[in-house]
Amino acid sequence: MLLRERIEALAARPEGQFSAEDRSLFDEFKTALNRGEIRAAVRDSDGTWRANSWVKQGILLGFRMGQLTDMSASPHLRFFDKDSYPARPTTIADNVRIVPGGSSIRDGAYVAPGVVCMPPMFINVGAFVDEGTMIDSHALVGSCAQIGKRVHLSAAAQIGGVLEPIGAVPVVIEDDVLVGGGCGVYEGTIVHERAVLAAGTILTGSTPVYDLARDTIYQRTADAPLEIPAGAVVVPGSRSVRGERGVAWGLSLYAPVIVKYRDEKTEQAVQLEDYLR
Ligand SMILES: CC(C)(COP(=O)(O)OP(=O)(O)OC[C@H]1O[C@@H](n2cnc3c(N)ncnc32)[C@H](O)[C@@H]1OP(=O)(O)O)[C@@H](O)C(=O)NCCC(=O)NCCS
Numbered sequence: 001m002l003l004r005e006r007i008e009a010l011a012a013r014p015e016g017q018f019s020a021e022d023r024s025l026f027d028e029f030k031t032a033l034n035r036g037e038i039r040a041a042v043r044d045s046d047g048t049w050r051a052n053s054w055v056k057q058g059i060l061l062g063f064r065m066g067q068l069t070d071m072s073a074s075p076h077l078r079f080f081d082k083d084s085y086p087a088r089p090t091t092i093a094d095n096v097r098i099v100p101g102g103s104s105i106r107d108g109a110y111v112a113p114g115v116v117c118m119p120p121m122f123i124n125v126g127a128f129v130d131e132g133t134m135i136d137s138h139a140l141v142g143s144c145a146q147i148g149k150r151v152h153l154s155a156a157a158q159i160g161g162v163l164e165p166i167g168a169v170p171v172v173i174e175d176d177v178l179v180g181g182g183c184g185v186y187e188g189t190i191v192h193e194r195a196v197l198a199a200g201t202i203l204t205g206s207t208p209v210y211d212l213a214r215d216t217i218y219q220r221t222a223d224a225p226l227e228i229p230a231g232a233v234v235v236p237g238s239r240s241v242r243g244e245r246g247v248a249w250g251l252s253l254y255a256p257v258i259v260k261y262r263d264e265k266t267e268q269a270v271q272l273e274d275y276l277r
Contacts, residue, residue, distance in 0.1 A: 036110035160186035
């Protein structure tokens with residue numbers, strides 16, 4: 001039986017004990033995640049991102065079957081977590097640079113060769129981080145997030161995790177995107193390739209994004225997530241609140257604004273320090 005069918009069958013089984021055989025199925029599943037062979041979300045040939053529900057189901061299974069265990073590094077550095085999700089063992093053969101200090105890749109995450117991880121940072125289960133990406137200090141790659149090639153996740157960028165509902169597409173950051181310092185991208189938002197999020201931009205499922213360059217507003221709909229078009233340059237802005245009270249009180253709300261599409265000036269501003277790689 002295919003891995004997918006076996007995971008679906010196990011997930012459909014009523015709550016109860018898990019056998020050694022179930023655990024070894026889960027280990028097989030995690031190995032496939034660690035190798036990047038299976039992913040929580042995939043891009044179809046027409047460019048649409050689709051959640052791989054069975055993979056997310058498998059990840060949730062790990063939480064169900066895991067037992068709290070002592071994972072202490074030493075008597076002075078103590079950790080306790082589900083035994084199904086220890087820190088993923090890494091070796092020099094992975095060809096991923098991990099600068100010493102407070103970083104962790106959770107078991108069940110794929111990190112491609114050539115990725116640079118600056119401490120402290122955390123990559124959660126189900127995440128997929130593609131080649132040449134830089135994950136800077138204090139950055140979070142949340143569960144199931146899909147990060148493309150040559151992405152720069154700047155210091156303190158937070159990429160939210162989307163584990164449930166299992167059918168929900170996670171946050172996707174496509175190839176060559178720059179996520180500026182302190183940005184937050186949450187709730188299944190898709191940032192298409194080469195987009196630039198200026199420092200401090202926050203995108204959630206409820207955030208309308210105002211495109212000055214194309215005279216349009218992007219919003220999540222019932223069947224599509226918030227999507228930032230390829231090459232958009234998004235900066236944190238504000239808009240005045242409509243309605244009598246809002247006007248009387250002079251209120252404004254946070255509003256991300258697309259000021260333009262990536263040009264020569266942007267290229268210079270976001271030039272990455274290649275020598276750091
Ligand atoms: C977005 C960014 C790359 C600038 O791109 P750019 O192409 O050089 O942008 P421009 O200077 O041409 O600005 C275009 C417009 O957006 C405005 N703008 C640019 N950056 C802005 C920002 N961060 N916040 C608000 N407005 C901004 C400019 O004022 C300009 O508007 P105007 O024409 O009305 O004056 C830069 O602001 C940025 O955020 N860089 C990332 C910094 C970072 O996080 N580094 C982390 C490394 S660890």
